[in-house]
Amino acid sequence: MEENEISPFFTIKKIREGDSIQLDQKYIKVRSNTDKVIAIHYKAPIERTIELEMFFEDYNPIERLNYNIGDTGWVGANFRGLIDGKDKSLPVDYDYKILLLEEYKCLSKVELKHVKRSSKFRPNYTIAK
Helix, strand or coil: CCCCCCCCEEEEEECCCCCEEEEEHHHEEEEECCCCEEEEEEEEEHHHHHHHHHHCCCCCCCCEEEEEECCCCEEEEEEEEEEECCCCCCCCCEEEEEEEEEECCCCCHHHHHCCCCCCCCCCCCCCCC
């Protein structure tokens, strides 16, 4: 492969375990929403979708992972789930899965100032005299 060619694979890598899986891009459509959710639609032969299911079998829905589309660079995301898709026009030996990821972004100092508190806990700083 030449240096300027794009790889035909969508690679997902678990950060903690270091495991990775490569999905052929010809079976994938990526959709992004304004609420930072990325849906990866994977319509592939059953044996390939089973590999994807096994990869995320015991993975927590808030775990971090990295993905790389065609060797263009790693992007961080939070895993949100793997669900079954519905498509009646698929061949008999194909399956449809939707991988949900949430874009990972570190908040800037300005954005952190405007984050609403989710806890009402206030530490007691009374100092004994």
